[in-house]
Structure formats: C-alpha cells, structure tokens
Amino acid sequence: MRDLYCEGKTMALAAYGNPSSFSREFANYGAVGQDGLYDIDPLFTTAILAHTLGPRLFGWPSPTDQQAQLWERINALRESSHEQWPTRDDANIAFAGQRLFESVLLGLARRVQQATHHSRLCLAGGGALNCVANGKLVAAGIFEDVYVVPCCADDGQALGKLYLELHRRQLPVSGLADAYVGPEYSEPEIRSAVSMFLDQHETKFLVRELDTNATATEAAKLIADGNVIGLFRGRSELGPRALGHRSILANPCLASMRARLNAIKGREEFRPIAPMIDLREAVKLFDVSGHHSRFMTFTHTAKAGTRDRLPSAVHVDGSARLQTVASDGDPFLRILLERVATHYGTRAVLNTSFNGKNEPLVETPSDALNSFETLGLDALVLESCIITKAA
Known part of the structure; x- marks a missing residue:
C-alpha cells in the first residue's frame, strides 16, 4: 500500500488477488506446522x-x-509496475499476506482448542479486526462459538482491564450485548443543532418530525427509491464499525450503489460495502451456520443467487462482512429492515460509517448535519427528524 494504516484496504484488495510468485516467496519466510506453531x-x-x-x-x-x-x-x-494503482501485483501481494495471516490464526486456534478443550473462543487485538480470517475460523468449526469484541484493537484496552478487574473480584462478566455505549443527545440539543444548521446555510431544507414507526417507514422508502441517507440515533458505537447509530445506509439491490457510496466517501472503488441484515435473512442468503455477527467482525460466503439479489453487498470473492440484527437487536433497526423488505423483498441495507475521508465517525448532531451536507447525502435521519433538501 502507498499509505500507512491500510490493513483494512489490504484485506479488501486481497479478494482481487490469486496465488502467485509472491505467495511462493512469502512461503519461504513464514510457515505453520502441524502442531499449530508458526515460524516467521x-x-x-x-x-x-x-x-x-x-x-x-x-x-x-x-x-x-x-x-x-x-x-x-x-x-x-x-x-505490472506501469499499471494504475492498485496493480495486479498489489492484489497478489495482499492475497499472499492475507493467506499467511489466516493460516497462522487457524493454526493457533487449533492449538488452543487441543490444549484447553474449550468450545468457545474470544479474540482480541488489532488482528481480530480481520473479519475475513474470523469468518474462515468460524467456517472451520474448530470452536462452537467465536466472539470478537467490537473494540478489539488498542481502543479496547480500558474495557479489557475493567473486565479483568471484575473477574479478579469474582464478579459476573459477560460479553457486550451491543456496542451502543457512547454519548446520547437530548431532544433540545438536537433541535438546537438543527436550528443553527438551518440558520447557517442558504440551501433550503425540509425538516419533518415523526414518531419511530413513521421515521422507519419513511427512511425505508427513501432507501428503496435509491437515496443515500445518514442515520444518527441513540448512543454512538464503541469500536471502529458503524452499527446503525452513526451510519450511512443505501439500497443493496442496486448494482451501482457500491460505487456511489465509495465515491461519496472518497474511497477506492475496490472497497466492499457491508450489509446490515436480519439474522433470519442472513441464514437464507449466506453460509453463516447460525452465527450472529452483531458487531460486523465476520465475513461469510454468499449462497447461490445472493449476488443477484444484493449485488452491491457481495464482494468480488463472493463474500460479505455482515452485521446481523437478531430479534433482540436495536428496535429501530429491526423495524427499518422489516420496512425495506416491503419494497424490495429482503431485510437488508448497505451500511457504511457516517464520515468522510480521513475523518472519524460523526459523534454530535452538529457533526451529522455538517457531514450530511458536505458528503452530498440525499437525506438525514436525526433521531425523530428527517431532513432533506427542499424541492
């Protein structure tokens, strides 16, 4: 990669690569033994x-x-040094590195299972954000359940130390039910932010206040009609993934939508867009084996026909990084997925983080409003408000 901190890009680019001379060369310097130990x-x-x-x-x-x-x-x-970046060689290098990482992870997982005989595995550390490898670990069936906390990189150290102290004191410890632990904003704060936004911009906007059901219904119609909407509701997410509280949503059934979202966010065109999908739907469309990927930390293979139904949600290698929403998930998201299904028959939407290039996720109502305009989104759902440009 040309820049620093491109682990996610490298993982995405690997899907375009193939076994090559780079794979053979890398094998000279890294290997995993039958006992699960690796040598680099x-x-x-x-x-x-x-x-x-x-x-x-x-x-x-x-x-x-x-x-x-x-x-x-x-x-x-x-x-292919004279081709435009990323070249075929770049993709093949990414492929070789990804496969080496996967072999190390699966080897260590088998070693841990054989040593402990436990049926459940928890992953942490920055490497646990490699959702492709995580998905292959689940598919391998080494453990009955694999759990990846949403803040598994350095940002999760404080939470990990808290859990360790709870365990030391013999207090009950369980996994996070959701990642919505950030700040929450009151209705007066949101109205004040909207009012200030309208005063600062000459462009005319239409603002409607609706109840939860009506908001979900209107948002679903906007998405089904091909609009790209920003979604800002409740507490912000813990970790790097937007999980429906600070998200940009769109229609996965439109083949051109992935390219449009990548253009909006200033991302490379090879980058995939993750689907948010009802868990019952995910079981039908992807090889999830009932696995619940609530934090968007696992990639699963699409079943036959899924790409035809959700062309913008399936990556070039036939996979998708899923955010599954179960019956006990966020109430608004459950309603939204039910509503979009009335339009295009599938309880799924494209979900990418609500931010521009080189920016963090939006946090405050003002952040959301400013990004709504600068990114050129078609609509913004801001709690009970739906904001669009006036005709």
Whole structure:
C-alpha cells in the first residue's frame, strides 16, 4: 500500500488477488506446522518494516544489506509496475499476506482448542479486526462459538482491564450485548443543532418530525427509491464499525450503489460495502451456520443467487462482512429492515460509517448535519427528524 494504516484496504484488495510468485516467496519466510506453531523469519518482517513504517514512524536507520537484498528480491517479482494503482501485483501481494495471516490464526486456534478443550473462543487485538480470517475460523468449526469484541484493537484496552478487574473480584462478566455505549443527545440539543444548521446555510431544507414507526417507514422508502441517507440515533458505537447509530445506509439491490457510496466517501472503488441484515435473512442468503455477527467482525460466503439479489453487498470473492440484527437487536433497526423488505423483498441495507475521508465517525448532531451536507447525502435521519433538501 502507498499509505500507512491500510490493513483494512489490504484485506479488501486481497479478494482481487490469486496465488502467485509472491505467495511462493512469502512461503519461504513464514510457515505453520502441524502442531499449530508458526515460524516467521525476522529478516522478512524487518526488511519490509525497514523500507516502510520503520523510518517513518520509529526513526529506524537505513536498511542493512540483507534487508535491502530481500526487499529488492520481492520487488523484482513485480510484473505490472506501469499499471494504475492498485496493480495486479498489489492484489497478489495482499492475497499472499492475507493467506499467511489466516493460516497462522487457524493454526493457533487449533492449538488452543487441543490444549484447553474449550468450545468457545474470544479474540482480541488489532488482528481480530480481520473479519475475513474470523469468518474462515468460524467456517472451520474448530470452536462452537467465536466472539470478537467490537473494540478489539488498542481502543479496547480500558474495557479489557475493567473486565479483568471484575473477574479478579469474582464478579459476573459477560460479553457486550451491543456496542451502543457512547454519548446520547437530548431532544433540545438536537433541535438546537438543527436550528443553527438551518440558520447557517442558504440551501433550503425540509425538516419533518415523526414518531419511530413513521421515521422507519419513511427512511425505508427513501432507501428503496435509491437515496443515500445518514442515520444518527441513540448512543454512538464503541469500536471502529458503524452499527446503525452513526451510519450511512443505501439500497443493496442496486448494482451501482457500491460505487456511489465509495465515491461519496472518497474511497477506492475496490472497497466492499457491508450489509446490515436480519439474522433470519442472513441464514437464507449466506453460509453463516447460525452465527450472529452483531458487531460486523465476520465475513461469510454468499449462497447461490445472493449476488443477484444484493449485488452491491457481495464482494468480488463472493463474500460479505455482515452485521446481523437478531430479534433482540436495536428496535429501530429491526423495524427499518422489516420496512425495506416491503419494497424490495429482503431485510437488508448497505451500511457504511457516517464520515468522510480521513475523518472519524460523526459523534454530535452538529457533526451529522455538517457531514450530511458536505458528503452530498440525499437525506438525514436525526433521531425523530428527517431532513432533506427542499424541492
């Protein structure tokens, strides 16, 4: 990748890659044994870091002769250097790295299961955000249940330490039922933000206040008609995934919608868009084996015919990173999914985070209103308000 912090992009790009000379080369430096132990040659990792993150982040000195030689050997495998980025080689490099990571994760999982004989596994750490590998772990059936907390990277350390202390004191500890633990905003705060927004903009907007059912009904119709809407309701989400409280939603049945959403957010066109889907629907359309992916941390394979029904929700490799909504899930989201099904027959919507390029998720009502306008969304659901541009 050309930039830092592109783990998610690399994971998405890997779907476009194939086994190649890079896969064979990487196999010389990393392998997983039958016992689940893995071995990664430190020269391999330091050679890559010495030419990328090391100098830029950590002030590393110039690469050693060995590191430079290995870096040159890897780059000599490139065949498509004159193509527009990302090239076929970039995709094949991402593919090779993704497969190596998956083999390490599954090997360690088998080793843990054999050592503990436990039927349930909890994953944490930044690597647990690799939803493709998580999905393959579930499909492998090594454990009956796999749980990934929504804030599994560095942002979850405070929560982890709290849970550890509760466990030390022998107090009950259970997994999060949902990720909606951020700030909540009162009705007066929202009305004040809307009023200020309207005063600051010459563009005329139509603002309607509706009850929960009517809001969900109107939002569903907007989505079904091909509109892209921002959704801001309740407490914000814990972790990096937007789960329906700070989200941008759209119609997954429209083949052009993925490209439009990526353009709105200034993202590369190869990036997939995740579907939010009723769990009962997910069982019919994806190989989930009943697995509940409430935090959008697992990728599952689409069944035959799913791509035809949800063309913008299925990635090039036939997978999708699902956010499943069960019968005990967020009430508004359950109603919304039921309403969209009355229009296009499937309880699913496209769901991407409510933010622009290089921005965090919107947090306050003012954030949502400003992003609604700057991103060029068609409508904004702000609690009980629906805001659209006046005709």
